Amino acid sequence: MLNEDAFDLRRYIQRNSASATVWAVLVLLISFGLMRYENFGSAYNITSFLNYNAMFIAISLGMCFVIMTGGIDLSVGSVAAFTSVIAAYLSPYGIQIALPGAIIAGCAFGALNAFFIIVMKIPPFIATLATMLGAKGGALVISGAQTISVDWSSNFTKLGMEKAAGILPWTIVIVIILAVALWIVLECTSIGRTVLAIGGSEDASALMGLKVNRAKAFVYILSGGCAGLAGLFLASGFGAGQPLEGIGWELSAIAAVVVGGTLLTGGMGSVPATVAGALLLGLVFNILNFENGRGTISFSAYWQMVIRGGFLFVVILFQAQIMSRQKQVRS
């Protein structure tokens, strides 16, 4: 039984050929690392790499949905810092309280963004910039500008430091579940298709009777919730709520999304490619660390920012080329 509307894998791959590059580069980098460094493929490196990057994958997933609507969320880093403090405060009650607590706190900031953008009609980057400031200030106020150490006696730190069935870190298990769920939401539900339609043309979507505001509220609350989850991972993995963390995270997330082939103008994007983009960015730093370890080069921590910016620049150059080619095809 062939239904034209049904999910078609071949058409899906064709449609996402732009993001195929990121997979190719990812495979290339991994094989480069495996050949060059002997500990690269060790279980320790793989699990700590995945564990550390789980929070970046989480915020990149939220950011991906926001960017697909043609918006942007600059508040994710501060929100993650804020929720890491909340999670640290909730840690004595165990992960079963801290997990929903951190996510709800993140969603609250997302809802604030959605309110600014949808009801007050403030441009997304101004609204989320204001939330970034507010969340940062809030995090410093509730923590008294101190790092808040977590309660080690409860099961709270198990999330960030132990592995499910002794194989995969719990954080990455949660992120995989999140990614699969969001993939299904994007490809198979009406709200997911509305998200893409809004990015294509918000006016046209509204005229077609799509629930534009509902979808926009969804993406900002989702992004806030993902940032909340990242904050939880941060607190649980490093044993402290850190109000000063999160600086530049929004850039990492945007870069990961863009590397994953999502157009910054919205209307196109892919969940798995975003995960690949986040992994790719993380891998660049992992490989740099190994190079540092071999002593061939020595990069101070300050280079990270420069390299991150340079990476984003290269990707944007590629995207600009793809977009101009698309324009030529259309006209």
Add this chain to the structure above:
Amino acid sequence: MEQSVNVPKPATRPNIRLHGGLLALFILLLFNALVTPNFLQLQTLFVNISQVATIAIVAMGMTLVIATGGIDLSVGAIMALAGALAPLIFLSDFGIAYPALGVAAAFILPLFVAAICGLFNGAMIAFLGVQPIIATLILFISGRGIAQVLTNGNLQTFSNPSFSYLGTGKILGLPFQGWLALAIACVLFWGVTRTIWGRYLLAVGGNEKAAYLSGGPVKRVKIGAYVICAILSGIAGLIVVAINSASDAARNGNLMELDAIAAAVVGGALLQGGRAPIFGAILGAVIIQLVKYTLLANGVEDEVALIAKALIIVAAVWLQQRRKV
């Protein structure tokens, strides 16, 4: 889209906007005169002028960029970069061997680098069609990184009276940088209102396509706005370094993009473009600085001040959006 009907409006509407700002300024001054201890002192005036000058200078550049319908997030990073370069130059062997040349180079070279940063931003936006917020995000993050790489993350302290004049000098009893901001404002005001370049600047922001079809040098005007904004940020970075007699790449210009955007918007710049109220930007900068000072002088913590600033930005943009409808 509503942007397409947004033609530069006659001068009457900005005046209403300015009066709103002036009212806010009046209320702030009155509140401070009544509540804040020692507010009506010359010392307070000096402190505020020397602080507000940097915000005002960057805000004027931001106003030009916003007038084209863009935004520049990299201003703070460019401040850090320019501020890191200057001491490196006059503390170098060359700068010590030829003090006069060294100081001159310490002014010119950082501003030249800042201009290149602006050129980079502008070229990305004009030639590649990248959204301004993304294009300037690149330097927002890596600009400060470059500054920290250059200085190895160290605080550079120095004593160089001729360079420090930029931040500590006085003309007619008032801080030098205040006069500098005023001079820049006059030049920019003349440029925006009296030159063809200024007309095109507003035309690009009002309706880019129309400006292009009527033969306007859209790309050049846009790039020009980003270059000017970057140079002004560079000047502000130098001033901060001169005031402190020290350059800290991690803190110089940190969060300045927010102050500058807030000042520009409070001063009446329309985020959709098409309006460039230069003196409005100064008024906005004064309001932002006074709010900061008021909170600080009355013992409100820095963190709460951040939240207050966020509220001001949201409120200003919200009022703007409502008026448009």
